[in-house]
Amino acid sequence: MQPAAGQGRVAVAVVTGAGRGIGAGLAAALSARGHHLVVTDVDAAAAEATAETLDGPATAMPLDVRDPSAHRAVALAAAALGDVTVWVNNAGVLSTAAAWEAGDDEVSTTFEVNTLGLVHGSRAAVDVMRRGDILNVVSLSGLGPTPGFAAYGASKAAALSYSQALDIELAAARRPLRVRALCPDVVDTSLVSNVAHRPSAALLFTGSRLLSIDEVVDAGMGLLGSRRAMRTVPGWRAALQRTSAALPGVARLAVPIVARVGERRRLSR
Template structure:
């Protein structure tokens, strides 16, 4: 059942992983647009800290995106506040290591957060939304092979595929809910800083620069309410990723060469 929004039909936006970084930036941008923002994070204190910085009304809730029942609880709480018009699945974890060296818990957590978190969040959003946008923050790494990030890239590729299929299914069912996928390159966040010391992170530094949080937030906000189902940032890096996926023999030779350039840049930071 979809609960009725309270009187006044307040527009509500939900953001996961909003305790810091991109999520906090998205919460601020959505608040500036007049939404009541439900700020969620696995770290409840961080979610509360973000909520307190917003100019408009905000509600902070702890949320472990691996838990489908927790998503449903957030969705029901958001719907009780008003008309849920935006839901952003942003929470993610970054794993970097040779694929065969990853710990069992690292494998499980990467897919539970980056893939199942998007699936569970999208399903909870669709349950309570009458219309609006589900925005899934994915990654360029989901478009092609990313040595050193095999787990991360695979988890994001699955999230991207799910997002695109869900958008088509909703359109076929004539439900006015759009699913949008944003695929940014490497962003200058604490997630990246935490792994930058590892040689396996070399591919992070093969671009001309790291994207800023503001650039990603601006791109995301431009997608909400638009007809654009997917956006890559920057587009030229996306083209390289797609080429690597389409020509795996070439990628096997070329990508390690590119990674060596990234390793030199990583060491010079």
């Protein structure tokens, strides 16, 4: 189905970090809805590969989300194609280490990509979008303490706070734009497999299973056009994260026990 666009113009969707994983899945789902996709990734070849797999029209562009001027260039190129009605800030990196052991570059990159990249992308989207949805892929880690992922969790908590504040500000300004935050638990992607060998990654394996990319894509697509500002997947894990944040004393005792369960599951993979 071709999505509605103003004055007969095609509806355009931008997805960052779309070279693989969740980003590629969201690009495919949006393409199936009839959007012209602007597929971006820091890996230009990966962006091209995703664009070539889509059913509908697609434009691939390299994008380092840490660069605000690069976001603006993508936004202008997307707006030249039609009406930008969906912008997905999906690009992210996953770091895991004891909080005091993470290297300088790892900490800086985590915040620059996961937090500033999302902020820069959201600002560029607001500049060119007259209406529609900004979908920010955040994480369940942003809802509470995540030992072994201190920098990652903090970067996602900041991204979530920014997303919620932006949505409220746009509504107050009567801008017909919605900001939606998608907070999934651990997803079976290369980001996870690349760190699964580290003991500090134990909390990744404390759930009953890893989410599939399709599950996360379906949840994200369900947020578009909805009144729901945030979606956690699954809800019960989100409740545990919020409890840890609300009761830090209890979390200090309980989380290490849970992490030991995750470590056994990690070693048994």
